[in-house]
Amino acid sequence: MKPKADNNGYSESEDFIRARIRSDLESGIKKPVTRFPPEPNGYLHIGHAKSICLNFGIAEEFGGECNLRFDDTNPSKEDIEYEEAIKEDVRWLGFDWEDRIYYASDYFEQLYEYALQLIGEGKAYVDDLSAEEIREYRGTLSEPGRESPSRERSVEENLRLFQAMRNGDFDDGQYVLRAKIDMASGNMNMRDPVMYRIMKKSHPRTKDSWSIYPMYDWAHGQSDSIEGITHSLCTLEFEDHRPLYDWFIAQLGIFHSRQIEFARLNLSYTVLSKRNLMKLVSEGFVSGWDDPRMPTISGLRRRGYTPESIKDFCRKIGITKQDSVIDMELLEHSVREDLNRRAQRMMVVLDPLKVVIVNYPEGKEEELDAVNNPEDPSMGKRKVPFSRELFIERDDFMEDPPKKFYRLSPGSEVRLRYAYIVRCVGFERDPATGEVTEVHCEYDPDTRGGSAPDGRKVRGTIHWVSAKSASRVTVRLYDRLFTVPNPMADKQREFTEFLNPDSLRILENCAAEPALGDCAGDINCQFERKGYFVLDSVDSVSGAPVFNRTVSLRDSWSRQSGGKVG
């Protein structure tokens, strides 16, 4: 194979799963059938996106199918609330399961029949050991387990007890059904794993018709088999479940799906486990599963990430079996790349400082042409109003600028984007606080539109908004959720101790171009020189828009100046 690579960060060569599928296709399998099998017990996150892109992506690429299956085998943890959210997220990413939506609970009856079969063949037994006793009997990682006294129970007795378990004749925990495999196996999963537990709990779909529920290992592989899943893709921690997965299928003599494991996604400066995300939500560290700081699909969506950027990210990170932590900056790169291509440019002043153009006639107002997207001329131009009083960013003016400060300072010239070249002729400050309150400039009428007919070079170009017609908008600046790359690394400390106290800054008084005052819908735009922003879908109300910063623009100036400015 040629080591070819394009310029988009992913090579044309296949990952090991696609390579295996291609080879399986050559040796007889007609088409690959995959599945995305979430448990409806939380919201999907970017790690699930990796799995979704893999499973649905393979189906698309190889002319196969990908099912959506809810792994709803534990009614004590699952909730119908999550189901719709999961479906919405998968759809939003752009994938379609058509009519192939399944539930593990659809197979409860079949699973029960399979269990009867194994009991009948002496390969499963009802155990009356308590949970604690089962743990003791299981042994440890380095010592073999001991066989339960129940292991010798007769087939007839097992059948009778198992049926009684189903009938609800027993209390929770009184009995379990176990596979009879090998209590001395080095693989803990093979030490007579529990197949069913008694749980007198109503199920969202099957209601009260079951008082026993199958365990993951018993339900998952058989569900795969029933659906004709050819390649059952899951994460690395299930690697040592594969012998059990294969054992059940072999004993039953049913269609043999093949489990293949890949490394789960880890992202720097965040956490990616439902348990920990749940904690952030339930303990109020964030506003909800869709808080724009969350690595959930719904959070990223609300943050302004596009489906394309997430899919591109998933393609770039690849599929391997190596534990890894992907740099958050790669995700940010993907969204910048996408939004740069499509986002409408706007001028918005986040931290307004008043500028008076002293030689510009009072009361005069004119409209100037601004380009909507320099990357895409088809997006056209718009008019922006200009007048004597403007706002610029407070940090675009310095009384005492450092070297290479290309913005406004006393005596210096700067270009107001799409407007005029102006020179700072003075400023006022609040005598009490020393804060600059107003900057005075003179404009050069010959530079209308921002060009310099005399050919003079002006290094700095800054954005501005006409004071009179500015819309007041709220802007939320988001930063990484945690202050350390891996919040879980320190075993001595709770990960929430590493939460970034500045992960959200709210700016209530930003000055925007008039058009932004009453916009609606999914609006991704670039605030020039500031970053990509999206209209918040939850907190925006008509006439009072709220914008979330998706990601800042790359900023070599703040890096160069040590982050002190800009």
Add this chain to the structure above:
RNA sequence: UGGGGCAUCGUAUAAUGGCAGUACAGCGGACUCUGAAUCCGCUAGUCUAGGUUCGAAUCCUAGUGCCCCAGCCA
């Protein structure tokens, strides 16, 4: 020797016995009406030690490091 898995620039990933490549990050430059984008360049890697071979990231041997497993969770 409890079982299973993984080791390639800072971070990811490619090379399947034949030039260690790509992306992100970093650094420098060009260009620029966004200190953006774009373009050009630079820095930087095969866990260790042996062995096989004309040739090893790749095969063999022995180490080392890291991850997962003792739920009636998934």
